[in-house]
Amino acid sequence: MVLDVNWAVKWLTLSAQAMAEHRVELIELDRAIGDSDHGENMDRGFQAVLDKLAEAPPQTPGAALKLTAMTLMSKVGGAAGPLYGTAFLRAATSLGDSAEIEPEAWATALAAARDGIVARGKAESGDKTMVDAWTPAVEAARKAAAAGDADVLTVLVAAAEAAEAGAVATDPMVARKGRASYLGERSAGHRDPGAASSALILRAAVGAAA
Amino acid sequence: MVLDVNWAVKWLTLSAQAMAEHRVELIELDRAIGDSDHGENMDRGFQAVLDKLAEAPPQTPGAALKLTAMTLMSKVGGAAGPLYGTAFLRAATSLGDSAEIEPEAWATALAAARDGIVARGKAESGDKTMVDAWTPAVEAARKAAAAGDADVLTVLVAAAEAAEAGAVATDPMVARKGRASYLGERSAGHRDPGAASSALILRAAVGAAA
Amino acid sequence: MKKLINDPRAVVDESVEGFGLAHPHLVTVSADPTYITRKDAPVSGKVGLVSGGGSGHEPLHAGFVGQGMLDAAVPGAVFTSPTPDQILPATLAVNSGAGVVHIVKNYTGDVLNFETAAELAEAEGVSVRTVLVNDDVAVEDSLYTAGRRGVGGTVLVEKIAGAAAERGDDLEAVAAVGERVNANVRTMGVALSACTVPHAGSPSFDLAEDEIEIGIGIHGEPGRHRIPMENADGITDRLLEPVLADLGIASGDKVLLFVNGMGGTPLSELYIVYRRAVQVLAGRGATVERSLVGNYITALEMQGCSISVLRLDDELTELWDAPVHTAALRWGV
């Protein structure tokens, strides 16, 4: 398995599928501690990504992610739009125009994405945001990639699993960034919607390679 | 038993009690085919009547009814205010300043009240309004009063019973006057609130004499 | 029932008091009996305009007191027409000698109470003319009922007759303009939910999650019939059709289109209805020359709307455009 443009397109396609399938679930998570739009926004954004991919098929993984970044920025809105937009843009920049992504490069791209989110949103770990899914994912990916014989699927799986665990770990947190922070203590006991959608996207990356 | 001013004051006091007790019921009847205010309006109006009676105790039954008429006109509002106001005013005029009301005079006063309602509201029998309580009451009172040895309680009871039957008889009617008429056929199957309050008032007249 | 009120029986008094406090340069509030007059009433030489009715329809009528519209508003209890002992002093207070026009929505209670007040005013030497508003096409067979109700058209009658009075028309002329507006306006409403009268405490009717009431008035009464929920375009078509038919709107007609919220419907939805209504009118060859969109004659927090169409001519248009300065409607000043 190599992470080439076909993989990238499949990843984005599966991400779009995941957003459509989990649309209501993400809306419900956001309903509890936000404003009920996260699932709707992500679904709208990723459907637009599919349209763009069909219109102008990209030639490299980096180009696919850049196109995704621009589309999410212009179609998602809210907090998630610019944050995911920046994440995909930084990842795209990190990948450059290479045709295939090596395990190390993938871990580096994830880190760039996470750094982009932090740069824009200023959230720290434990603030109950998507950062709490991305940071463990970055760490897990780095660790997996650093293992001598790492194959790329192992790295993808490690990131996805860590993101999922990170999302679950937001449940008891009291939000300090984003809309949930207005709730203070009442935000505890609910999963952060952005962390949940992040985990879905990183899981889709595994599906595309399987 | 004579129908003097004490009776009249007691009648009005019991009427006020009946309006307070049946306030919610009358609101509910009006909620079904009107605008949910009949019980509230009648209760407010008759409480004001009690205040007025206490302020300036009347000397004759006619004076008591006139004071009631003026108070209802200025406190009830809606359709019921002017209609009841006119009814009490016409009854008062019919009674003049006599100190006691004979059976015939009572029947005549009821007829005057009913005619006043019809003059103002232009409703006919069967239009599903308070007229459907008053007209049978007038007829029953006349008939009872015409019987040679009629005592006044019999006349009061006859009127009250006929009004009650008349109110019940509005249930299947399709309204052609008042707010319920806007509902057309949908007004059938509900009792007219004004007929119901009329029956309560005429029943209170019995209670005051008992 | 959850409402921002203190005592259900104090709702009108406290609300009117707050209204007076919020608009001290515009109105004077008289308490006991309750009525609201234009600050500068009586305006010398001008015909006075008085309207009123049950409360719960805010901003109607108090919100329309001021230059170019009403001289006085007389609020009754919630959904209960006011009494002559309120209407009479309001009438006297705004009479400058040029007489007073009563604008009365056609409900038995309003008609009877205003009738008595007019009689009493006449007895005190004030000439009163009454304009009866009955624009609601939802009432069928109106010959055999209390007649058509006064609903959305009331706002338009008050604005346009108000402008006629402000420009100096005499008593008969002001009444005639009011009647002309009434003759040229029709309205039909829909409820998506009921409303709760404060003293009643429970909703005015029960409606399933997938039902709506077509042909409602402004008192939380049920409408003519209940139908399954439809989309905004479908509902708009359903409301507009009888309005246009009854008015006989034809190609080339110029109209004012008034989409009124019943109180609990977001403004954004009213504009969706407005959009469709413009399309339908355009399809008939009629031109929408003026518009009004918002909550102007409401039924407490009811969800739903009404659509009014007023056939315009040059004079009505000019009077509509004339300056108005009230709490709820203001332009040109």
Add this chain to the structure above:
Amino acid sequence: MKKLINDPRAVVDESVEGFGLAHPHLVTVSADPTYITRKDAPVSGKVGLVSGGGSGHEPLHAGFVGQGMLDAAVPGAVFTSPTPDQILPATLAVNSGAGVVHIVKNYTGDVLNFETAAELAEAEGVSVRTVLVNDDVAVEDSLYTAGRRGVGGTVLVEKIAGAAAERGDDLEAVAAVGERVNANVRTMGVALSACTVPHAGSPSFDLAEDEIEIGIGIHGEPGRHRIPMENADGITDRLLEPVLADLGIASGDKVLLFVNGMGGTPLSELYIVYRRAVQVLAGRGATVERSLVGNYITALEMQGCSISVLRLDDELTELWDAPVHTAALRWGV
């Protein structure tokens, strides 16, 4: 969910289209990307004012486009901030060369999207200043959160900064006035019921028949805490206290009092709240010099209200009084 809509995903587009049809002399509506500009934009020599945010708060912001207030409004999806590809063209469209002020409610999404748009506009040679509105005292510990939200005060910032721009203030001056309004206004809100986002289909939170949410924002999010239902005076006191404390309102202060409906509360109830708020302010020796009562920044059909107090000085009062001609706020013209 019952709403006067066609397709939940078409709500904003159709509503904005209807808005444009209803106010053709006032605004131009651009579709795809969606934004609304003042008919005569760009106004030569004038600083442009752009605001925007998620939809569902109508009349905010489109209802405030026009002379003396906003030059452009940029509506996002319901409760979702708009994107840079809407904000940028709106910014360019109203730039006459004097620069553009972005009025941004302090929500992460709004801040980020306007930030990007401002950067892109600067890259195209347009000077942009941003006024961040964060008047919501319900957000405690705001240093450790996304900060205070922009709520009711937004309307006042838009009006007053709009008047400053209209009288010819330069870019820095207009931004400074906007910031001064923001520094002097505080708001707190209550919800009696939740609202239903069209695409979500169920209420934004569940509230028992005897509970209310104190300290809500304008996005149907739950508030800081839930308390048993109280009467209007009690709720007013509860909202006003932190507002006055945070502003440090003292005897002799002159204020503008703004009682805003969240969309589903009858106007009559807002006046009951207003009445109490005036009493409380009077008790502190403050004078209410100006008032605004109505549904101006809403959360769809939510029941409830917010109370804003703005400390006035002569200049702010003068700018508040300056003519304004928009769909939702109009005077002096």
